[in-house]
Amino acid sequence: xxxxxxxxxxxxxxxxxxxxxxxxxxxxxxxxxxxxxxxxxxxxxxxxxxxxxxxxxxxxxxxxxxxxxxxxxxxxxxxxxxxxxxxxxxxxxxxxxxxxxxxxxxxxxxxxxxxxxxxxxxxxxxxxxxxxxxxxxxxxxxxxxxxxxxxxxxxxxxxxxxxxxxxxxxxxxxxxxxxxxxxxxxxxxxxxxxxxxxxxxxxxxxxxxxxxxxxxxxxxxxxxxxxxxxxxxxxxxxxxxxxxxxxxxxxxxxxxxxxxxxxxxxxxxxxxxxxxxxxxxxxxxxxxxxxxxxxxxxxxxxxxxxxxxxxxxxxx
Amino acid sequence: xxxxxxxxxxxxxxxxxxxxxxxxxxxxxxxxxxxxxxxxxxxxxxxxxxxxxxxxxxxxxxxxxxxxxxxxxxxxxxxxxxxxxxxxxxxxxxxxxxxxxxxxxxxxxxxxxxxxxxxxxxxxxxxxxxxxxxxxxxxxxxxxxxxxxxxxxxxxxxxxxxxxxxxxxxxxxxxxxxxxxxxxxxxxxxxxxxxxxxxxxxxxxxxxxxxxxxxxxxxxxxxxxxxxxxxxxxxxxxxxxxxxxxxxxxxxxxxxxxxxxxxxxxxxxxxxxxxxxxxxxxxxxxxxxxxxxxxxxxxxxxxxxxxxxxxxxxxxxxxxxxxxxx
Numbered sequence: 051x052x053x054x055x056x057x058x059x060x061x062x063x064x065x066x067x068x069x070x071x072x073x074x075x076x077x078x079x080x081x082x083x084x085x086x087x088x089x090x091x092x093x094x095x096x097x098x099x100x101x102x103x104x105x106x107x108x109x110x111x112x113x114x115x116x117x118x119x120x121x122x123x124x125x126x127x128x129x130x131x132x133x134x135x136x137x138x139x140x141x142x143x144x145x146x147x148x149x150x151x152x153x154x155x156x157x158x159x160x161x162x163x164x165x166x167x168x169x170x171x172x173x174x175x176x177x178x179x180x181x182x183x184x185x186x187x188x189x190x191x192x193x194x195x196x197x198x199x200x201x202x203x204x205x206x207x208x209x210x211x212x213x214x215x216x217x218x219x220x221x222x223x224x225x226x227x228x229x230x231x232x233x234x235x236x237x238x239x240x241x242x243x244x245x246x247x248x249x250x251x252x253x254x255x256x257x258x259x260x261x262x263x264x265x266x267x268x269x270x271x272x273x274x275x276x277x278x279x280x281x282x283x284x285x286x287x288x289x290x291x292x293x294x295x296x297x298x299x300x301x302x303x304x305x306x307x308x309x310x311x312x313x314x315x316x317x318x319x320x321x322x323x324x325x326x327x328x329x330x331x332x333x334x335x336x337x338x339x340x341x342x343x344x345x346x347x348x349x350x351x352x353x354x355x356x357x358x359x360x361x362x363x364x365x366x
Numbered sequence: 367x368x369x370x371x372x373x374x375x376x377x378x379x380x381x382x383x384x385x386x387x388x389x390x391x392x393x394x395x396x397x398x399x400x401x402x403x404x405x406x407x408x409x410x411x412x413x414x415x416x417x418x419x420x421x422x423x424x425x426x427x428x429x430x431x432x433x434x435x436x437x438x439x440x441x442x443x444x445x446x447x448x449x450x451x452x453x454x455x456x457x458x459x460x461x462x463x464x465x466x467x468x469x470x471x472x473x474x475x476x477x478x479x480x481x482x483x484x485x486x487x488x489x490x491x492x493x494x495x496x497x498x499x500x501x502x503x504x505x506x507x508x509x510x511x512x513x514x515x516x517x518x519x520x521x522x523x524x525x526x527x528x529x530x531x532x533x534x535x536x537x538x539x540x541x542x543x544x545x546x547x548x549x550x551x552x553x554x555x556x557x558x559x560x561x562x563x564x565x566x567x568x569x570x571x572x573x574x575x576x577x578x579x580x581x582x583x584x585x586x587x588x589x590x591x592x593x594x595x596x597x598x599x600x601x602x603x604x605x606x607x608x609x610x611x612x613x614x615x616x617x618x619x620x621x622x623x624x625x626x627x628x629x630x631x632x633x634x635x636x637x638x639x640x641x642x643x644x645x646x647x648x649x650x651x652x653x654x655x656x657x658x659x660x661x662x663x664x665x666x667x668x669x670x671x672x673x674x675x676x677x678x679x680x681x682x683x684x685x686x687x688x689x690x691x692x
Binding site for chain 1: 409410411535541543546550554564566567570571603605610628629630631632633658660662663665667670671674
């Protein structure tokens with residue numbers, strides 16, 4: 051059963067995933083995830099390497115079959131040929147031909163999507179302008195900086211005017227200026243009604259999405275509007291002030307009240323298990339250290355949700 | 367090998383390096399204190415790697431000089447090399463060798479041998495928490511573990527300062543946190559750390575941070591100090607249907623004390639001066655439809671962009687380095 055994507059009502063999901071499982075041999079990469087991305091929405095799939103982000107994206111792009119569960123893109127199976135022209139995919143790496151120039155790569159993708167030269171010319175010029183790649187149209191893709199390479203990959207994924215854009219870690223390894231530019235571009239495209247699913251290992255990028263799913267070990271540990279995830283965090287967060295730094299660190303690492311600790315400049319930041327703040331204060335006071343409330347961030351949310359079991363250690 | 371604590375481990379004065387007509391590093395001066403974690407940031411092509419190569423005695427300065435771990439880089443680069451540890455963004459380990467073989471090789475290169483080398487290998491493996499991995503073949507290790515082996519190989523000879531050149535590139539965030547935990551431990555035992563990175567969240571872990579733009583060092587301070595200087599004021603992230611199809615950016619720019627408005631994905635990032643009367647209600651009132659206004663904090667990324675923009679304005683070009691080669 052298939053519907054015409056062009057008639058999809060506003061608000062109907064561009065992509066929907068229900069109970070998705072995927073194994074690779076003994077590795078259970080996705081353990082039952084659900085998500086939906088609607089037109090005009092940026093959905094952030096946030097999590098560390100190995101969380102299952104790429105597997106999820108490849109499944110939504112129709113490149114990988116689910117072991118269990120269902121994926122629908124504009125109501126169709128993701129590997130349906132008819133759905134391909136509505137989906138743009140920017141893989142994590144090696145999506146371009148390194149020996150071809152910026153212009154040649156764009157022309158290659160133009161032909162791949164059977165766009166006429168005349169039809170695509172304006173679009174290509176616009177994408178080159180938006181990505182500020184116009185001056186480099188003759189440069190080989192392999193000679194581009196990391197940020198420029200990513201922008202070219204984005205331009206190629208956008209060439210056929212997809213209505214769903216799947217981006218796998220577009221900002222990984224790019225410098226801060228290119229990172230801001232990429233998010234600025236996403237803002238512009240989504241404003242025109244495109245649905246965007248973007249994966250990222252950077253927790254701080256969560257605030258730039260309409261909704262986020264925090265993925266860890268193939269499980270969605272939290273999902274929702276980014277501001278709400280932070281506001282509704284039940285774990286108090288503090289910066290530890292005073293005391294000898296090494297002694298404080300040793301104590302905090304062993305303290306049962308602490309879910310996670312991380313460096314904050316020269317100090318330590320701690321996520322405390324609900325209801326255990328008093329006990330930690332008592333524990334710290336002989337060292338001359340005290341707790342100062344801090345504003346929770348997305349990394350705190352993530353650490354609180356995954357608990358202390360993963361990684362075992364407290365990074366500090 | 368370590369210096370008396372009142373001396374600076376690194377003292378850089380007017381350091382300059384030209385390649386033909388191109389000035390890669392332009393009269394850079396700074397110092398690094400004993401036991402400090404010093405972060406060195408910059409975009410690709412800003413001159414970070416050229417600076418590090420000079421400080422490690424691998425490249426002679428065109429002008430200016432630096433004293434690193436007690437030796438002058440212009441006169442005694444060989445001594446500099448012996449006194450420092452270095453770990454590059456591309457791990458310098460031999461992939462076919464086992465962990466122990468790699469450490470023996472690097473220890474040997476620094477003149478360690480016999481019982482001393484054995485003891486030291488055991489010590490550094492303990493420090494990076496990899497005892498029991500001696501027999502693992504290096505290429506079969508995950509990136510995060512390999513990175514710890516590379517760190518171990520860089521500190522075998524007990525250098526007073528270790529240069530880490532983008533040590534965590536390509537390593538996942540959990541492994542990165544773990545790596546930084548080791549770096550902290552190393553610093554608190556007295557080893558000075560000089561680290562380049564372009565992960566801005568990682569730069570937050572440094573005691574002080576220098577920011578290179580187009581060969582110069584226009585910003586150097588603690589992370590908090592940099593934010594106060596280059597990204598002062600209050601910040602909000604604004605999302606919601608009230609932004610769609612409107613002149614939201616212009617409306618926000620018209621708010622009293624507005625310093626900056628940026629489109630960032632799902633929303634707009636607004637920064638206003640500290641003394642501006644603008645609050646969340648004023649922001650919501652300035653926009654025609656419903657919005658969610660969430661306060662947020664300045665990051666070193668904000669600092670980075672502010673410094674780069676200020677530099678570009680001075681030079682009369684827009685983000686000049688953006689056209690830089692890989």
